[in-house]
Amino acid sequence: MNLDDVKSLTEKTLADLLGQYGFDHVDLVPGKDHDDEDALFLTANYRGGSTLPGGDVLVGALTALRTTLQKSGESRFPYLTHHVEGEEEYEEEETGE
Incomplete structure (x- = not known):
């Protein structure tokens, strides 16, 4: 699938x-994962003031998205993060270990 098709199907799902x-x-954003495999890095954006659903809903959404993409011929794994407009994004800190 090309990126426009992936984005369209992802947004609908x-x-x-x-x-x-x-x-x-x-x-x-297409890229490589930790195993140097092709992957899809997706950020689901929510309107300001939204409250993210619980983990069960988010995991269910990722599972459904993965299944939908696979059925459409997409082999890259979708890594899905979530962001509410106006909220700071979380960044991991380097521990120096």
């Missing part, structure tokens, strides 16, 4: 599953 929680759009 997540809108169906997460729209009630304020899902707005997805940002998509």
Whole structure:
């Protein structure tokens, strides 16, 4: 699948599953994962003031997205993060170990 197809299918899938929680759009960046495999790095963006759903809903959304993409011929794994407009993004700190 090309990136436009992946983005379109991802936005439709997540809108169906997460729209009630304020899902707005997805940002998509192709890249390599920790095993140097091709992957999709996706950020689900929510309208300001939204409250993210619980982990069970988020894991269910990722599972449904992965299944939908696979059925459409996409082999890259989708790494999905979530961001609410206006909130600071979490960044891991280097521990120096």
